Amino acid sequence: MKKTITLVFLLMTVNAIAQNKETIYLTKGDTLQNYYTTLIPDSASKGLLVILGGFCTNPEEIMQETNLPVTACKAGYTVVMPYLLNDCDSIDIKNVYPTRLMTLVPQFIKKYNIPSGKFIIGGHSLGGHRALFYAEQVFKLNNANVIKPTAVFGVDPPLNLRRLWNGFEYGAKIAFSKTGSQESTEQMRRFKIIYGGSPSQVPKKYEAFSSYYPDAIDGGNIKYLKNIPVRLYCDPDVKWWVENRRSRLEHVNLTDLVGAISQLKLLGNQKAELITALGKGFWANGQRHPHAFSILDADEFVTWANTILSAK
Numbered sequence: 001m002k003k004t005i006t007l008v009f010l011l012m013t014v015n016a017i018a019q020n021k022e023t024i025y026l027t028k029g030d031t032l033q034n035y036y037t038t039l040i041p042d043s044a045s046k047g048l049l050v051i052l053g054g055f056c057t058n059p060e061e062i063m064q065e066t067n068l069p070v071t072a073c074k075a076g077y078t079v080v081m082p083y084l085l086n087d088c089d090s091i092d093i094k095n096v097y098p099t100r101l102m103t104l105v106p107q108f109i110k111k112y113n114i115p116s117g118k119f120i121i122g123g124h125s126l127g128g129h130r131a132l133f134y135a136e137q138v139f140k141l142n143n144a145n146v147i148k149p150t151a152v153f154g155v156d157p158p159l160n161l162r163r164l165w166n167g168f169e170y171g172a173k174i175a176f177s178k179t180g181s182q183e184s185t186e187q188m189r190r191f192k193i194i195y196g197g198s199p200s201q202v203p204k205k206y207e208a209f210s211s212y213y214p215d216a217i218d219g220g221n222i223k224y225l226k227n228i229p230v231r232l233y234c235d236p237d238v239k240w241w242v243e244n245r246r247s248r249l250e251h252v253n254l255t256d257l258v259g260a261i262s263q264l265k266l267l268g269n270q271k272a273e274l275i276t277a278l279g280k281g282f283w284a285n286g287q288r289h290p291h292a293f294s295i296l297d298a299d300e301f302v303t304w305a306n307t308i309l310s311a312k
Contacts, residue, residue: 020073023059033086036104039073040112046076047118047150047309048108052097052127053081054293056088062293064284065124071298077305078112087126091190095209097130098137105147118309120151122231124293128157132211132225139224151229151271151308155296156281159212159222159256162199165191167251176246212260219263226264229271229308232257235281235290253291 020042025035037059049072053062059081063069069079084100085092101121108114123131135152158164168191171177171184192198195205207213213220234254241247249255257274264272281292 033090034084036080036082036084038081038108038112039069039079041073041076041078043076045078045112045114045118047078047120047305048105048112048114049077049079049305050101050105050108050119050121050131051079051081052121052123052130053083054123054125054127056086057124057127058083062124066293066296066298068293068296068298068301072302072305075302075306077302078108078114080108080112091193093194095194098134101134102138102146109147117150119147119149120153120305120308121149122153122155123157124155124296125157125291128154128232129159129211132157132159132230133209133221135228136211136221136224139228140221149228151231151305152225153231153233153296153301154257155233155293156235156253156257156291157211157232158253159210159260160214161191161195161210162203162206162213163250163256165199165206167247170248170251171245174246177244180245212256212263214259214263218267219260222260222263223267225272226267226269228269229273230261230264230269231273231275231304232261233275233277233296235277235279235292235295237278237281237290240288240290 020040021037022040023035023037025031027034051062051069053059057065062081069081073079082101082104085096105119109119121131121135122128131152132154135149138146138148165188168184168187171180172188175181195209196202199206207216207220210220212222234257236254238249238252238254241252261272261274277295277297280295281288281290282294283289283292
């Protein structure tokens with residue numbers, strides 16, 4: 001009898017989880033990309049939290065890397081994780097995320113009955129850059145029919161694409177780490193296809209598609225975020241980069257994050273924050289890495305989100 005009761009309880013738990021999670025495929029017959037996974041709270045939604053994963057990171061992998069989706073959902077947020085392009089096998093020539101999200105976000109809000117003005121977007125690594133760039137383009141467009149985020153965040157995202165190229169170029173040149181060297185070579189190949197060349201060949205392209213560009217007036221696209229809360233997270237373990245990659249400080253994402261937040265503060269944004277979490281970065285397998293999604297403290301993030309959205 002005890003075993004029967006336990007089994008029933010487990011089945012109820014599994015069913016409850018399944019009912020609160022759904023995956024919607026947007027292209028018939030394609031389960032590898034152009035879909036989103038949603039975690040739905042048990043009660044009326046507090047707001048919409050859109051999370052974009054890093055390079056080649058799908059929603060299931062996001063939930064392995066961070067407890068943010070589950071924590072936020074338990075706190076009452078509808079959490080949507082779009083995977084619009086399979087970066088593993090595709091190259092984002094059309095920069096699909098901004099335009100697709102402009103269409104999808106209103107659908108999310110209608111479908112999940114999200115209260116007005118309660119929308120936060122962010123992501124990890126490339127996903128963080130995509131989130132910021134999307135928000136920048138929305139505010140730049142300034143169209144009443146396009147829903148603007150209430151706040152935006154990034155977890156160790158690269159923001160300045162020219163700086164990122166220079167880091168890849170340096171990594172390929174010194175070839176200290178096999179992993180780092182291979183990544184650098186592959187990403188430079190992709191950049192040449194996406195932008196039509198290197199930063200020295202097409203500098204305006206790199207400026208236009210960077211979410212922060214220090215040599216542009218007011219930091220380039222970052223200026224469009226001067227009126228909303230912005231959080232950028234980093235694990236500033238420069239010693240790790242020296243010992244494991246032989247990197248220079250100007251080649252790590254920390255350089256972009258410090259510059260972007262400083263620029264926003266110069267523009268008068270007192271809700272722009274650099275959140276440092278020294279020693280907190282670990283991959284899902286326990287491997288130490290300051291670039292990991294784990295540098296974001298999910299409980300503290302939810303407290304911040306509650307504060308931001310309650311002010312709306």
